[in-house]
Amino acid sequence: MTAPSALELERRAFRAKRSRRSIWISVGSTLVFAALVWVGVVSTPGWHAVQQSFFDPGTAAKAVPAVLKGLWLNIRVLFVSAACVLVLSVLLAALRTLRGAVFFPIRAAVAIYTDLFRGLPLLIVLYLVGFGIPALGFFPRMPAGFWGTAAIVVTYTAYVSEVFRAGMEAVHPSQRLAARALGLGYWQTQRLVILPQALRKVTPALMNDFVSMQKDVGLISVLGAVDAVRAAQIQVSLSYNFTPYLVAGLAFVVLAVPMVRLTDWYTAKLQRREQMGGVV
Amino acid sequence: MSALLSLAGIRKSFGDHEVLAGIDLDVAEHEVVALVGASGSGKSTLLRCINLLEQIDDGRILLAGEDISDPRVAADRVRARIGVVFQHYNLFPHLNVLDNVTLAARHVHRLPAADARRKGMDLLERIGLGAKAREFPDRLSGGQQQRVAIVRALATDPALLLLDEITSALDPELVGEVLDLVRELKGQGTTIVMATHEMAFARDVADRVVFLDSGTIVEQGHPDAFFGAPQHERTRRFLARVRH
Numbered sequence: 001m002t003a004p005s006a007l008e009l010e011r012r013a014f015r016a017k018r019s020r021r022s023i024w025i026s027v028g029s030t031l032v033f034a035a036l037v038w039v040g041v042v043s044t045p046g047w048h049a050v051q052q053s054f055f056d057p058g059t060a061a062k063a064v065p066a067v068l069k070g071l072w073l074n075i076r077v078l079f080v081s082a083a084c085v086l087v088l089s090v091l092l093a094a095l096r097t098l099r100g101a102v103f104f105p106i107r108a109a110v111a112i113y114t115d116l117f118r119g120l121p122l123l124i125v126l127y128l129v130g131f132g133i134p135a136l137g138f139f140p141r142m143p144a145g146f147w148g149t150a151a152i153v154v155t156y157t158a159y160v161s162e163v164f165r166a167g168m169e170a171v172h173p174s175q176r177l178a179a180r181a182l183g184l185g186y187w188q189t190q191r192l193v194i195l196p197q198a199l200r201k202v203t204p205a206l207m208n209d210f211v212s213m214q215k216d217v218g219l220i221s222v223l224g225a226v227d228a229v230r231a232a233q234i235q236v237s238l239s240y241n242f243t244p245y246l247v248a249g250l251a252f253v254v255l256a257v258p259m260v261r262l263t264d265w266y267t268a269k270l271q272r273r274e275q276m277g278g279v280v
Numbered sequence: 281m282s283a284l285l286s287l288a289g290i291r292k293s294f295g296d297h298e299v300l301a302g303i304d305l306d307v308a309e310h311e312v313v314a315l316v317g318a319s320g321s322g323k324s325t326l327l328r329c330i331n332l333l334e335q336i337d338d339g340r341i342l343l344a345g346e347d348i349s350d351p352r353v354a355a356d357r358v359r360a361r362i363g364v365v366f367q368h369y370n371l372f373p374h375l376n377v378l379d380n381v382t383l384a385a386r387h388v389h390r391l392p393a394a395d396a397r398r399k400g401m402d403l404l405e406r407i408g409l410g411a412k413a414r415e416f417p418d419r420l421s422g423g424q425q426q427r428v429a430i431v432r433a434l435a436t437d438p439a440l441l442l443l444d445e446i447t448s449a450l451d452p453e454l455v456g457e458v459l460d461l462v463r464e465l466k467g468q469g470t471t472i473v474m475a476t477h478e479m480a481f482a483r484d485v486a487d488r489v490v491f492l493d494s495g496t497i498v499e500q501g502h503p504d505a506f507f508g509a510p511q512h513e514r515t516r517r518f519l520a521r522v523r524h
Contacts, residue, residue, distance in 0.1 A: 178370035181331055182384035183360025183436070192387060196374045 056243045063235040063244035070231030071251050074217045077145055077227070081152045081217070082210060088157045093164035094190055110161075117158035122216055126151045130223035145227075148220025156213055163205045167198035204270065207263035214256045218248075228252065282345060284309040284471050285330065285440055290339035292325055292495075299325045301495035303339070307440075307473055312466050314486035314503075315475045318518060321492040323475035327442045330473070331362050344439060360388045363433030363441045367448050369425045371417040371432070377404065378413040381432045389436050396435075403431045407461060423454030427461055434465075441465070443474035447481075459485075479522055483507050491515050 004012070041047060095103075096110045117125065129151040133139060171194050179189040221230035228248045235244035283306035292300040299322045307313050315323040328334040330341060332348065332355045341349040348358045371380050378400050385396040404410045407427050409420075417425055426446055433441060443462065447455045459481050466472065466485055476482050482489050483503040490500040491514075499506065499515045510516050 174366065174368060174370045175372065177333060178364075178366065178372070180356075181333060181359055181362075181364040181366075182432070183356050183388040184384065185356045188387055192383065193372055197372075200374065 052241075054242045054246055056241050059235075059239050059241045059243040060247050062239070063232060063247045066231040066235055067228050067244060067248050067251055070226055070228035070248075071255070073145055073225060073227045074220075074252075075255070077149050077152070077220060078214060078217045081149050081156065082213065084149075084153045085156045085160050085213075088153065089160035089164050090195065092157065092161035093168060094195075096161070096165055097168055097190075114158045114162055117155050118162070120155070122151070122155050122219060123222065125155050126219060126222055129154065130220075144223040144225035145220060148217075148223050148225055152213065152217060152220070156209065156216075160206065160209055163202050163209065164198060167202035167205075168194050170201050171197045204263060204267040207259065207266065211256055211259050211263060214259065215252050218252060283307055283342075284311075284344055285473070286340075286342040287326075287330070288340045288342075290326065290329060290341070291337045292322075292329055292334060293337055299495050300329070300336075303492075303495070303497060305490065305497065307471060309471055310469045311487050312470075312472045312485055313474070314482035314489045315473065315492055316477075316479065316482055316489060316518075317492035318521075322495040323492055324444050326492070327364070327444050327473065327475055330440075331364050331442060332358055333364075356388075360384065360436060361439050363436070363438035365426070365429050365433050365441070365443045365446050367445045369417075369422075369429040369449075371425055371429055373417055376414050376416050377409065377420070377428050380417065380428060381435050384432070384436050400431075400435055403435060404428075407431060421454060422450045423457045426450060426454075426458045430458070430461055430465075434470075439471065441470050441472045443472060443476070445475050445477060447476070447478055477522070479507070479519070491518065493518070 092110050092114070095106050096114075098107060126148060130144060130147040133147065133150075134142070168190075175193055175197065176189055179193040180186075184192065218227065218229045221227050221233070224230070226234075228251055232244040232248035236242055285305075285307040287303055287305040290300050290303040291298070303322075303326060305313075315326065317323055325334060329336050336349055339349065340347060343358065343361065347353070371377075372383070375383065378397065381400040381403060382391075382393075382396040385391045385399065386393055391399070401410060401413060404413050407430075409424060409428065409431075412420060412424065412428075417428070420428065430443075430446070446462075447458055450458065455478070459478065462472070462474070462481075463485055474482075474486075486503050488500060489503050489506040491498050491506070491510075491512075493514050499510060499512045506515075507519065510519055
């Protein structure tokens with residue numbers, strides 16, 4: 001490699017100086033902004049009372065073990081739900097792309113299901129599934145966590161199957177043509193050619209749905225399952241202090257952060273690949 | 281000996297527009313037939329009808345004596361016997377080169393994975409792309425991608441190979457390597473029907489040139505006769521236009 005010219009060296013020096021300066025400016029402005037917010041909050045008339053009832057270190061420390069134990073239930077519900085949602089969504093998306101008059105009832109049923117459950121608030125689905133189905137007396141007694149998982153699965157499957165369908169329809173028709181020309185059948189084409197490409201296209205959207213699911217698993221507490229939120233509620237009623245809620249909230253944030261960062265990183269990576277070579 | 285492929289009275293319309301207005305064409309085994317004609321003359325549609333990717337409105341298609349236009353015939357099984365190469369390669373971007381080539385062998389012809397791989401590698405070595413077997417298609421040049429697409433179509437030993445303007449999307453300096461491969465296939469006795477804009481190539485490789493205009497065959501013949509002494513006014517006008 002040849003040594004850079006004096007002109008290029010001068011340009012590099014300038015760019016380095018400019019980026020050092022912008023780092024200092026951003027650090028400085030962040031500190032000033034944070035200080036302003038802090039002073040603003042602390043100088044409110046009710047701050048002292050809020051500090052005692054929401055930010056009490058002693059109560060927080062006592063709540064941590066119970067909240068973490070509850071969080072373990074949330075994590076299990078999350079991963080079981082995510083796996084079920086993934087499988088069911090792919091199935092529903094494939095059913096909805098079926099062509100032909102014979103399959104009209106299937107397409108219609110899937111369409112009604114996705115419309116209904118994308119519209120229904122999760123909280124109401126939780127009540128319906130969690131209290132309604134056990135009341136039928138048909139199923140054996142199941143823990144609240146089970147029904148909570150079921151409610152999350154039916155709600156999220158409706159969303160995620162639409163994401164998959166959009167992804168499958170976004171694969172260029174020439175891919176289907178090429179696959180069928182090789183003699184692959186309809187389902188073989190879906191499985192070997194369309195779905196793998198669709199999956200790549202929708203991964204950022206799926207990761208985003210997973211992030212939103214991570215906090216929605218906290219709602220199973222309304223069914224009486226002792227998850228992180230319910231554990232915090234119990235601690236609150238024991239201590240007459242709201243700090244345990246904050247502990248539970250932070251636990252959810254800490255749980256979500258790796259996935260949030262991973263989603264952003266992966267989305268940015270895909271974007272870079274598509275706009276190779278530019279500086280704007 | 282009857283023809284390997286026999287088309288009789290093929291008609292196809294898209295809405296009001298009649299793209300194929302009664303095509304009769306026989307292709308013998310080991311024959312290379314070049315379909316030429318202006319854009320929209322029906323060349324690509326005819327190829328897609330032969331492979332059952334389009335449904336014909338009338339007529340009959342016989343492949344090795346079997347009526348493949350009969351709706352009772354399993355279309356997937358017919359397509360498995362015909363190889364197609366498209367203008368835009370249509371390689372599968374999520375599979376590496378070797379997996380692209382062996383996909384049909386593994387899933388349509390149910391060859392054991394090891395056999396399919398050996399055969400795929402063999403074909404890739406022959407076209408000088410053995411080293412690219414593990415690369416993904418987007419890392420290859422257009423000419424390399426199109427050669428992989430040809431090998432993908434050949435990997436299942438089809439009875440008939442259809443080439444749909446396979447050099448139209450390529451940079452001029454990459455056309456040669458693709459055409460060389462087609463020339464080599466002819467040497468091995470592959471039966472080929474190709475739609476093409478490369479007149480020089482059609483003249484060089486084809487056993488017969490078929491000129492389509494507005495969905496009918498206007499003229500056909502040996503390349504020397506077709507290019508040397510075209511009989512029809514429409515053929516002469518077309519050749520005059522494409523020659524410069």
